Amino acid sequence: MVKEAKQKKVIKKKMSERKEAWFKILVGIISGAVLYAWAYLIIVLTVINWIVVVFSGKRNKDIADFCEYWNTEAYKFVRYLTSVSNKRPFPFSSIEKMSKFE
Numbered sequence: 001m002v003k004e005a006k007q008k009k010v011i012k013k014k015m016s017e018r019k020e021a022w023f024k025i026l027v028g029i030i031s032g033a034v035l036y037a038w039a040y041l042i043i044v045l046t047v048i049n050w051i052v053v054v055f056s057g058k059r060n061k062d063i064a065d066f067c068e069y070w071n072t073e074a075y076k077f078v079r080y081l082t083s084v085s086n087k088r089p090f091p092f093s094s095i096e097k098m099s100k101f102e
Contacts (some may be wrong), residue, residue, distance in 0.1 A: 023080060031077050031089045035070070043071045069099045 050065045075098070076090040087093065 001052075019088075020086060024083075027083055027088055027092055031073075031092065034091060035074055035077055038070055038073075042067055065097070069095055072096055072098045 045063050045067055049060055051068075052058075052060045052063070073095065075091045076085070076087060076093075079085040080087060080089055
């Protein structure tokens with residue numbers, strides 16, 4: 001009886017992993033497109049921040065914070081697609097950032 005329950009649990013886990021693997025295709029396409037488009041904005045903001053640093057001598061906190069959101073989501077995206085984590089990236093989860101401006 002216990003052995004049958006364990007086998008059912010293993011089968012159920014394999015099915016949920018299989019469904020998650022199929023869902024990763026959808027997440028990869030949608031999140032990949034969002035992050036790809038967002039990356040162009042990050043490149044422009046990076047150049048602007050370099051210019052600000054050259055002329056003012058200090059980084060712009062708001063630009064750095066915005067760029068950190070992209071860094072975090074790109075990291076979550078790679079971790080999810082490589083099956084390191086099942087935490088889905090934006091837009092399938094809330095947007096977040098890992099570190100704070102220093």
